[in-house]
Amino acid sequence: xxxxxxxxxxxxxxxxxxxxxxxxxxxxxxxxxxxxxxxxxxxxxxxxxxxxxxxxxxxxxxxxxxxxxxxxxxxxxxxxxxxxxxxxxxxxxxxxxxxxxxxxxxxxxxxxxxxxxxxxxxxxxxxxxxxxxxxxxxxxxxxxxxxxxxxxxxxxxxxxxxxxxxxxxxxxxxxxxxxxxxxxxxxxxxxxxxxxxxxxxxxxxxxxxxxxxxxxxxxxxxxxxxxxxxxxxxxxxxxxxxxxxxxxxxxxxxxxxxxxxxxxxxxxxxxxxxxxxxxxxxxxxxxxxxxxxxxxxxxxxxxxxxxxxxxxxxxxxxxxxxxxxxxxxxxxxxxxxxxxxxxxxxxxxxxxxxxxxxxxxxxxxxxxxxxxxxxxxxxxxxxxxxxxxxx
Amino acid sequence: xxxxxxxxxxxxxxxxxxxxxxxxxxxxxxxxxxxxxxxxxxxxxxxxxxxxxxxxxxxxxxxxxxxxxxxxxxxxxxxxxxxxxxxxxxxxxxxxxxxxxxxxxxxxxxxxxxxxxxxxxxxxxxxxxxxxxxxxxxxxxxxxxxxxxxxxxxxxxxxx
Numbered sequence: 001x002x003x004x005x006x007x008x009x010x011x012x013x014x015x016x017x018x019x020x021x022x023x024x025x026x027x028x029x030x031x032x033x034x035x036x037x038x039x040x041x042x043x044x045x046x047x048x049x050x051x052x053x054x055x056x057x058x059x060x061x062x063x064x065x066x067x068x069x070x071x072x073x074x075x076x077x078x079x080x081x082x083x084x085x086x087x088x089x090x091x092x093x094x095x096x097x098x099x100x101x102x103x104x105x106x107x108x109x110x111x112x113x114x115x116x117x118x119x120x121x122x123x124x125x126x127x128x129x130x131x132x133x134x135x136x137x138x139x140x141x142x143x144x145x146x147x148x149x150x151x152x153x154x155x156x157x158x159x160x161x162x163x164x165x166x167x168x169x170x171x172x173x174x175x176x177x178x179x180x181x182x183x184x185x186x187x188x189x190x191x192x193x194x195x196x197x198x199x200x201x202x203x204x205x206x207x208x209x210x211x212x213x214x215x216x217x218x219x220x221x222x223x224x225x226x227x228x229x230x231x232x233x234x235x236x237x238x239x240x241x242x243x244x245x246x247x248x249x250x251x252x253x254x255x256x257x258x259x260x261x262x263x264x265x266x267x268x269x270x271x272x273x274x275x276x277x278x279x280x281x282x283x284x285x286x287x288x289x290x291x292x293x294x295x296x297x298x299x300x301x302x303x304x305x306x307x308x309x310x311x312x313x314x315x316x317x318x319x320x321x322x323x324x325x326x327x328x329x330x331x332x333x334x335x336x337x338x339x340x341x342x343x344x345x346x347x348x349x350x351x352x353x354x355x356x357x358x359x360x361x362x363x364x365x366x367x368x369x370x371x372x373x374x375x376x377x378x379x380x381x382x383x384x385x386x387x388x389x390x391x
Numbered sequence: 392x393x394x395x396x397x398x399x400x401x402x403x404x405x406x407x408x409x410x411x412x413x414x415x416x417x418x419x420x421x422x423x424x425x426x427x428x429x430x431x432x433x434x435x436x437x438x439x440x441x442x443x444x445x446x447x448x449x450x451x452x453x454x455x456x457x458x459x460x461x462x463x464x465x466x467x468x469x470x471x472x473x474x475x476x477x478x479x480x481x482x483x484x485x486x487x488x489x490x491x492x493x494x495x496x497x498x499x500x501x502x503x504x505x506x507x508x509x510x511x512x513x514x515x516x517x518x519x520x521x522x523x524x525x526x527x528x529x530x531x532x533x534x535x536x537x538x539x540x541x542x543x544x545x546x547x548x549x550x551x
Contacts, residue, residue: 072516097437
């Protein structure tokens with residue numbers, strides 16, 4: 001089959017790879033219908049997450065059709081149209097039973113790598129390095145889905161492929177941030193990053209009853225999407241003092257909840273960006289935490305800061321004093337999509353969550369390198385490049 | 392890759408991780424990477440204590456026979472059952488360098504892997520497999536050799 005593969009730092013290829021096979025009783029094979037690029041892929045592409053091997057198949061956000069089922073699968077059958085959560089989680093361990101699916105004890109076959117890096121292992125993720133399990137990704141004609149009764153979800157008839165696609169990762173990641181941050185009716189919520197995940201975090205916060213939601217970015221087309229499709233307010237950080245604007249928008253208090261949906265390659269217009277870039281390139285820090293710092297300074301006393309963007313290692317100049325003295329709650333997580341996807345699909349079927357606008361560039365899988373280039377460089381207003389393996 | 396090259400690659404990976412973790416922890420040994428003094432390795436399994444009988448252990452642990460001793464205790468807070476195992480006749484101290492533990496090249500690597508597989512068998516009913524996973528052409532590079540070796544040993548590696 002054809003697949004988009006990582007071939008080295010900033011090198012993407014399209015090549016023939018073997019078809020996947022059923023290896024465990026709980027597996028299904030899915031013929032991929034649509035597979036999206038994700039901002040977190042750019043960390044792999046840029047070499048910031050080092051456990052990638054040339055030839056690894058990329059992609060973790062996808063939907064498609066079930067074409068084969070293992071003998072222990074009870075929920076799915078051939079021909080089902082499904083969306084699959086990007087994390088591999090067993091559904092049976094203590095963490096999964098608490099709804100903390102991305103912390104699964106059993107979903108990462110290579111636990112030694114993340115135990116070495118972080119002290120404990122978390123679940124696995126498709127197409128996201130050997131540290132996260134070495135699972136083949138979804139930018140391919142077919143993909144093997146382990147623990148399919150847990151991770152694959154039937155798509156309601158009235159939800160289009162392009163809408164359901166983002167119930168795989170962007171939307172449940174956004175839901176994870178808003179819910180785990182404890183958004184309450186009446187809250188003012190600020191979201192850093194107007195990509196797919198940031199937009200979905202904002203939408204989730206609105207549906208959870210937030211009084212006002214504000215999304216911060218610098219790209220006009222993304223901020224316009226937020227206003228048009230999400231219904232939230234926006235701040236362009238290149239033309240505004242973000243903490244000052246947020247104070248004004250919240251009666252001088254600062255936001256109750258600050259959700260950072262940017263991650264380890266954050267940008268800022270100030271000198272701290274140069275500082276962070278130099279330290280990252282010299283490997284003196286692995287991640288650039290610009291947006292996290294701003295979220296911590298902006299958050300109201302006693303509020304919550306949630307790191308939803310992907311970070312891999314260590315950061316510098318972290319304002320721990322503000323965290324402690326302002327009595328902030330600092331939380332983070334990969335997505336626990338298994339618990340949120342049914343609710344998200346319901347919202348999608350009622351037209352309360354719309355995501356088609358995120359797929360700004362839909363193309364053949366043969367255009368894998370072009371798609372990643374457009375996505376990375378944000379060419380032509382690219383918010384997400386989406387591949388159609390069957391085209 | 393020959394066994395000698397693989398072993399050297401694993402050692403290189405272990406040394407690298409050890410160096411990184413040491414620099415973060417500010418000590419000569421990576422934080423949390425040492426074996427407990429008692430020698431017990433433990434996992435918590437989400438099951439009733441009665442489901443783990445030391446006399447009828449899951450196959451991965453049963454295969455180690457008299458080489459290990461096992462203890463089972465209820466976990467607090469309804470977290471399941473704590474399953475402990477350690478090697479008989481182990482050295483009183485040590486248990487391999489931090490680098491060798493983190494890369495699965497220490498004496499307890501086989502036991503570590505067995506505990507993880509036993510937990511999966513009880514909780515899920517099968518041991519998760521990832522290989523063979525579809526992939527494209529693998530170019531031969533030093534960093535690729537280190538990663539392949541570390542990945543191969545990762546199921547038996549770590550701080551467990």
